[in-house]
Amino acid sequence: MASSGSKLSFDLQYCIIKAPFGCLGIETEMVDGSLMVSKIDYLPATSVLKKPQNQLAKEAARQCNAYFQNPHHQFDLPLKPKGTEHQSMVWKRVLEIPVGKTSTYGKIAQKIKSGARAVGTACGANPYPLVTPCHRVVSAQGLGGFMKEDAPGFYRQIKIWLLQHEGVI
Secondary structure, eight states: OHHHHHHHHHHEEEEEEEETTEEEEEEEEEETTEEEEEEEEEEOTTSOOBOOOSHHHHHHHHHHHHHHHOTTOOOOOOBOOOSOHHHHHHHHHHHTSOTTOOEEHHHHHHHHTOOHHHHHHHHHTOSOTTTSOGGGEEBTTBSOOOTTOOSTTHHHHHHHHHHHHTTOO
């Protein structure tokens, strides 16, 4: 049993790859005997790159790069289940927004009988940006916020890049 504790450190791995807007961090984790993507982070261009160490991380990096080449790329990655019931409902609706289109926080809120701010909060908590494309959700008056906005303009610039890449703006 003692070796089980040391094995846990190998079950969680993080890599950092280049992206057109900076870098992406991709975390993989062993969940109930299956390797899954457990998080994707938008990172600044100054981040230190770290090569993917397992097959799933390599595949996730390959699929992200495929999306950067072609915004119509369909992601097919095992994702660790996360989020509240409300967040899951929002993320499910976000997945229905086609490439090159947007929806508003308010429209999604109407569909799931919620509030626009709650939808925005759920989008900000999305652990799988790109794969679950919350960048396609905008405010009724314009672009709207994006993610946590704790770095002035960083996430907003990524949202603009992604929407331009998909031909929305």
